[in-house]
Amino acid sequence: xxxxxxxxxxxxxxxxxxxxxxxxxxxxxxxxxxxxxxxxxxxxxxxxxxxxxxxxxxxxxxxxxxxxxxxxxxxxxxxxxxxxxxxxxxxxxxxxxxxxxxxxxxxxxxxxxx
Amino acid sequence: xxxxxxxxxxxxxxxxxxxxxxxxxxxxxxxxxxxxxxxxxxxxxxxxxxxxxxxxxxxxxxxxxxxxxxxxxxxxxxxxxxxxxxxxxxxxxxxxxxxxxxxxxxxxxxx
Numbered sequence: 001x002x003x004x005x006x007x008x009x010x011x012x013x014x015x016x017x018x019x020x021x022x023x024x025x026x027x028x029x030x031x032x033x034x035x036x037x038x039x040x041x042x043x044x045x046x047x048x049x050x051x052x053x054x055x056x057x058x059x060x061x062x063x064x065x066x067x068x069x070x071x072x073x074x075x076x077x078x079x080x081x082x083x084x085x086x087x088x089x090x091x092x093x094x095x096x097x098x099x100x101x102x103x104x105x106x107x108x109x110x111x112x113x114x
Numbered sequence: 115x116x117x118x119x120x121x122x123x124x125x126x127x128x129x130x131x132x133x134x135x136x137x138x139x140x141x142x143x144x145x146x147x148x149x150x151x152x153x154x155x156x157x158x159x160x161x162x163x164x165x166x167x168x169x170x171x172x173x174x175x176x177x178x179x180x181x182x183x184x185x186x187x188x189x190x191x192x193x194x195x196x197x198x199x200x201x202x203x204x205x206x207x208x209x210x211x212x213x214x215x216x217x218x219x220x221x222x223x224x225x
Contacts, residue, residue, distance in 0.1 A: 107157035
């Protein structure tokens with residue numbers, strides 16, 4: 001089925017470890033973004049990309065890196081995990097004219113940093 | 115900076131009742147507004163998208179309205195069912211390629 005695929009679904013990290021959250025979409029969407037969801041704070045934008053080779057920071061980018069080498073993939077890297085990065089992470093993609101564009105979300109990655 | 119507020123934060127209703135969820139935003143210069151449903155431990159499912167030039171959108175028992183000038187949107191759910199129990203999120207797309215989310219309304223429909 002076409003859509004946004006996130007892996008892994010669950011992950012436990014120790015403080016200081018690094019890891020990459022994977023996101024792939026097969027809809028040829030040019031726009032991709034990463035959000036984190038924390039209780040009482042809603043979803044907040046971490047990084048986003050408007051096309052291959054182009055990325056920009058969102059509201060809460062500190063501690064995260066991204067790259068966009070292909071249209072399909074938009075990995076999120078945690079270089080040195082901290083307990084404050086315990087959250088649920090969602091990847092989203094979109095295409096089309098900005099007036100009619102809607103976003104498709106992945107099923108999320110639940111990350112715990114101990 | 116765009117801010118999105120959803121009221122109420124939680125709602126419990128008996129099955130069959132019609133209900134309204136509210137979403138307000140501070141900057142009326144938006145491209146569109148999207149309503150999502152989120153089940154516990156799951157991802158976001160898009161329900162309705164209203165373009166800035168539109169007043170409402172309908173899908174089945176759901177109707178979403180948009181009053182851009184007053185910075186408000188409502189999601190109307192007709193004849194609620196236990197399967198409608200979930201958290202409902204509204205998100206506004208304004209400048210740049212960013213969505214700003216509200217914190218959601220957690221809905222429980224009692225059989």
